[in-house]
Amino acid sequence: MVREVTAECLCIGDELLIGQTINSNAAWMGQELGLEGIRPVLARVVGDSEERIMEALATVQADIVLITGGLGPTKDDITKHTLCKFFHTELVRNAEVEERVVGLWTRMGRGADQVKDADRTQAMLPAGCTVLPNLLGTASGMWFEKDGRVYVSMPGVPYEMQGLMRHEVLPRLRARFQPPVIIHRTVNTTGMGETMLAERLEHWENDLGGRGIHLAYLPSPGQVKLRLSKYAGEDRKKAEAVIAEEAEKLYGLIPELIFSEGGQQLEDVVGQGLKELGQTLALAESCTGGYLSHLVTSVPGSSAYYIGGVVSYANAVKMEELGIPSDMLELNGAVSGPVAERMAEGVKKALKSDWAIATTGIAGPGGGTPEKPVGTVWIAVAGPDGVKASKGVFMGTRDLVIRRAAVAALNMLRRRIQKVPAIGKADK
Template sequence: MAREITAEIISIGDELLIGQTINTNAGWMGEQLALVGIRAKRVLTISDDKREILQALTAATGDVVLITGGLGPTKDDITKHTLCEFFGMKLVRNKEVEARVVDIFVRMGRAPEDILEVNKAQADLPEGATVIPNERGTASGMWFEKEGRVYVSMPGVPYEMKAMMTATVLPALKDRFAPPTIVHRTILTTGLGESMLAKRIEAWEDSLETERIKLAYLPSPGIVKLRLSTYADSDAVGAHERVARKATELYTLIPELIFGEGEERLQNVIGRLLKDRHQTLSLAESCTGGFVSHLITTVPGSSAYYTGGVVSYANAVKMEELGIPSDMLELNGAVSQPVVEKMATGVRTALRTDWSVALSGIAGPDGGTPDKPVGTVWIAVAGPNGVQSKLVNFPGTRELVIERSALAGLNMLRKRLLENG
């Protein structure tokens, strides 16, 4: 097996440390590196401070060190000078880059004689570094080598950095290190928490080792992602087969829990199922307050199958818009099986759709009773074969009750759609 190639990412910028900007660059870079077989093993975020930067460069390990940030024209951007000090290089004006910088400002409408020296100084680059062109801005990237290690400095602006990585850095790293290929597959599950799921698939998980496959659990509210990964070594086809074999076993083991793979979301899966069937959907939401509708409409093109919905927060709306009899509400309460089923059939009839989902529950923090504590939620799905409902209970904050109820409702609809071919 080829040697593992590792990378360290150094993100420079005070704004990242005080929560002003979320460091989305590092995750993206880690993902891109993984796709070419390089493992990001550390991300270090530090401030725009010369001593901190020098210390980080000195302590950096791995084959590749990717540095972002601190290349702007303002005073607090000091990465370039610090790199010069670290590599023992001096800055020289790069005429080609200077012409490009001038050209950018001229195209923005600045007269050549009005271009500030501080902007032209962006063409001052360390003598001995390889310049990486910036297609989208004035700060060039820089490629250094020292004692077998590659250091790449890039701007922190995500869309400049991403273009530079894609066009130049990733291909150059592949050429330089010929890293082993890693095969990934991420299987998405819903309906069981992380520990119950782990118990359910324990034997399967134990069997992964002989196939040299690693498994990671990636939980988020209502969803657990299972990521399988393995090195391809010299046999990429074999690695894909090993992963595919284990994935197939998993599909056999927990068919009802798997709703998709990779970046898919439940609402996209449902959208595809509805489109395939030329069917439509409506919603009646109480405790989720429009969140299911929001999820459905995040999908581009959802107007092809989503007709609309009613958010029936007040009982009057449940009665008038959804046709719930007032004695049914009085007898059972709004959070009850008869009411949620009537909500589902009521909206399905009113909006003349093939399918509908209804939710009624207690999102909290107030409104709970000993009988129906916060987190009690009734969910109903109505369709061509009638209406079905179930009671769920999700402990947690108002936000979590809403989120998990919504996912449970979407998952119940997904299963019904699959049962109905």
């Protein structure tokens, strides 16, 4: 058996301990380590205290320690000094880092002479460590080795840490430890909750263990990712083939729920579909309040197919901008299928797009009625082949209702674009 490579996450920061910030870094790192075949065995959080950090460093047992936090330029950031103490070294000025930090500020419109001392301290780094360039901030990553163990220190700001992990740390860990290769395949689904999905996949899932495949359900609002993992062993090609075979069975079982694989988001799939068709999109949002538009425009290059949208929070906007007759609002109420359809048609016509999505509903916490409880959302999609609305009732807080409704709306458009049968059709 291949020797297991183990890792520990050591997150530094009073704000994590006192619960002002939830430690999402440890979870993110744990997931990435798992994908590399490295086993996370411990995650620790300690405060901004030299004594606590020293103690934690001295009691590490894993092959790898990923340290985050405490690298800012302010007084309560003491990780760098503590690392110097632990590794019996001292801070020295790194000209390259200084130049980059100064450059960062200069690009923001300040002269080099205006760059503050505090930022120059970001160029002071422990002698003897390998400096890992952080392209998204002023705190560099640091790589130490001691007694066969690797210690990596990174900033606690999630996107800076993630950038360093992707571009510097993970490739280096791979080269340094050559962990056993794990083959992963992640199939992204929407339209069915985790529990029902697990029930539907029960028989298929029961057989996976015998083939050396581990299945993980990774739920997020409105979606469930299914990750198949298998140790590659000696024969990578064979392992990939086994995974491919099971993935194909999965596609046969829930064809109408799968929208992509890997990191491709629903908004990416919709964007790609529109690009391929050479068609455009417009949005009319009420209860989703701009979140749907935010999702669509989170895709780089979305201006190629997204024309724009209207957020109609007041009924007056619905009437004037989208041409909804006031008697329709009175007759059906703003949260209704006819209004959603007219909103979609109205914005499609006004912005001269090929497709349009409209949402109208009750995100809560107030505004619900027994007939239309909080979470009730009407979604309409208008396209070259006509307009159709459908109702969903989404659970959870205001934020969750908005997120789930936006995912459902994008998925309705995706199915229309891809001409996928409606949910349940493939279910015998």
